[in-house]
Amino acid sequence: MLMTTTDYVVGHEVTEVLGLVRGNVIRARHVGNDIIAGLRNIVGGEVNEYTKLMAEAREQSLDRMKSHAQSLGADAVIGVNFTTAALTQGAAEILAFGTAVKLGGKVASTKPLQASASGDGMVRRV
Template structure:
């Protein structure tokens, strides 16, 4: 298997879990950019999606996923199943995005 599989499910069709290696995790903490914060504040007055924050959180999720994958690979995994995300406020203007799941070795059935 050449690809690395990341799934929110506990089972991946066509594969079987041959070994569970433990929890794989990845996190990043992002702070608001003052320029984007001003734009977001203006958008907050008139309503609508705050695209600057949506983009920031999307980028943060990608970083957290990549760090989780690297952690899983360092454990010898070729997949992470049961992936979940958690977001928490760390300080005023800063948020943590945390991705975690079960690092496993999968084989084709």
């Protein structure tokens, strides 16, 4: 399944909007990780234990959103976004959401894609 943060899929037309899809997960910190993170907080630097925890939570929320979209018969999810909320001390929710859509066949474009000369990494039609 294709998932994108844009409101379109390059080379395809959206033929049907199936609706909002979402996937959420609530994760709590582990006391062992809290001890290590507390020590790391004293000396500074990245708290790898929390970075890993949040990365896993994001992937799980994306998987749940994808399952929701598949249950609706979607080909893609456009406008994918994340939001985070602290629920209690030590627990946070990660929510992934977007719009489930059906895609048509490939659309031939009369304008070629070309990398932007501005160096911003964007690809645009010229």
